[in-house]
Amino acid sequence: QAASALREERKKPVYNQDEEYVDMDWDNLGFGLTPADYMYVMKCSKDGEFTEGELTRFGNIQLSPSAGVLNYGQAIYEGTKAYRKENGKLLLFRPDHNAVRMQLGAERMLMPSPSVDQFVDAVKQTAFANKRWVPPSSKGSLYIRPLLMGTGPVLGLGPAPEYTFIVYASPVGNYFKEGTSALNLYVEEEDARAAPGGSGGVKSITNYAPVLKALSRAKSLGFSDVLYLDSVKKKYLEEASACNVFVVKGRTISTPATNGTILEGITRKSVMEIAVDQGYQVVEKAVHVDEVMDADEVFCTGTAVGVAPVGTITYQDKRVEYETGDESVCKKLRSVLVGIQTGLVEDTKGWVTCI
Numbered sequence: 001q002a003a004s005a006l007r008e009e010r011k012k013p014v015y016n017q018d019e020e021y022v023d024m025d026w027d028n029l030g031f032g033l034t035p036a037d038y039m040y041v042m043k044c045s046k047d048g049e050f051t052e053g054e055l056t057r058f059g060n061i062q063l064s065p066s067a068g069v070l071n072y073g074q075a076i077y078e079g080t081k082a083y084r085k086e087n088g089k090l091l092l093f094r095p096d097h098n099a100v101r102m103q104l105g106a107e108r109m110l111m112p113s114p115s116v117d118q119f120v121d122a123v124k125q126t127a128f129a130n131k132r133w134v135p136p137s138s139k140g141s142l143y144i145r146p147l148l149m150g151t152g153p154v155l156g157l158g159p160a161p162e163y164t165f166i167v168y169a170s171p172v173g174n175y176f177k178e179g180t181s182a183l184n185l186y187v188e189e190e191d192a193r194a195a196p197g198g199s200g201g202v203k204s205i206t207n208y209a210p211v212l213k214a215l216s217r218a219k220s221l222g223f224s225d226v227l228y229l230d231s232v233k234k235k236y237l238e239e240a241s242a243c244n245v246f247v248v249k250g251r252t253i254s255t256p257a258t259n260g261t262i263l264e265g266i267t268r269k270s271v272m273e274i275a276v277d278q279g280y281q282v283v284e285k286a287v288h289v290d291e292v293m294d295a296d297e298v299f300c301t302g303t304a305v306g307v308a309p310v311g312t313i314t315y316q317d318k319r320v321e322y323e324t325g326d327e328s329v330c331k332k333l334r335s336v337l338v339g340i341q342t343g344l345v346e347d348t349k350g351w352v353t354c355i
């Protein structure tokens with residue numbers, strides 16, 4: 001009874017819906033959680049059907065201690081952003097691609113998943129209900145986190161009997177404490193992020209805790225993030241803890257081919273398309289670490305990270321510096337992408353959904 005009273009209470013509007021912005025310091029947004037008012041919750045029944053979801057106030061959820069997600073890590077997540085256009089409308093960037101990626105991840109983790117329409121509708125509803133948390137367009141965006149998890153109880157290893165899809169949101173600015181300045185990366189040789197046949201190619205939650213040790217080791221030495229090498233030969237570039245990686249030499253831009261160990265980033269594929277449009281040669285291949293150390297430029301891409309320049313990479317006892325100036329390839333590609341995402345550059349590709 002208390003739970004159902006709380007559910008009813010959480011459905012009530014929490015603010016004057018006409019208010020344009022919440023009162024917060026938009027100039028100092030980082031990537032910490034500032035929960036927006038509403039989250040979207042949709043349950044999947046035992047027969048694998050996702051039923052009508054609903055918006056509710058952001059808050060804690062109840063889970064059995066034996067929930068599949070807590071014991072065996074059966075969950076995947078997505079990340080997407082809502083941007084505020086200068087005219088006040090909200091823009092979403094390719095949310096249907098997140099929906100499809102969630103479906104592929106769900107298949108790998110033996111989970112049922114929402115349809116593309118259900119996913120996109122949930123993201124739209126979450127963005128719109130939290131409109132006053134979407135920062136002014138030059139200050140940041142609303143990060144939207146769709147999460148699909150096995151919430152039913154299990155004891156022996158097996159798929160959970162019930163699943164929950166939740167979408168919550170938080171206003172964010174730059175992902176790294178460096179802001180828009182260049183990153184300093186460290187090539188990790190001890191720990192691997194993913195192995196052939198594993199789950200590195202999907203956004204399983206199980207890909208993230210195992211990188212924390214290497215990440216924290218690198219951060220304690222002053223680095224921004226870690227670059228992982230392939231787990232077999234330890235010679236080929238994979239990705240960073242939170243983003244994909246690109247290497248520039250002359251007019252050629254290379255990035256590790258997605259072979260099951262590398263996440264198929266939506267920012268990654270968008271940047272590749274923009275680069276081709278601008279006349280660069282874009283190559284997906286196995287990128288040797290020596291090629292990275294010999295590059296003109298290196299940059300990272302991801303939803304949370306955006307398009308971030310890399311200033312230095314340290315590998316074994318060698319530290320290399322890269323070009324990061326206003327004329328860099330990274331800055332040029334970034335300005336087109338951000339322009340499309342925020343409505344300042346015409347979207348000729350149908351990437352942006354206005355709500």
Ligand code: COI
Nearest residue numbers: 079080242302303304305
């Ligand atoms: C994203 O870019 O949306 C991610 O999911 C990366 C995460 C580590 C913040």
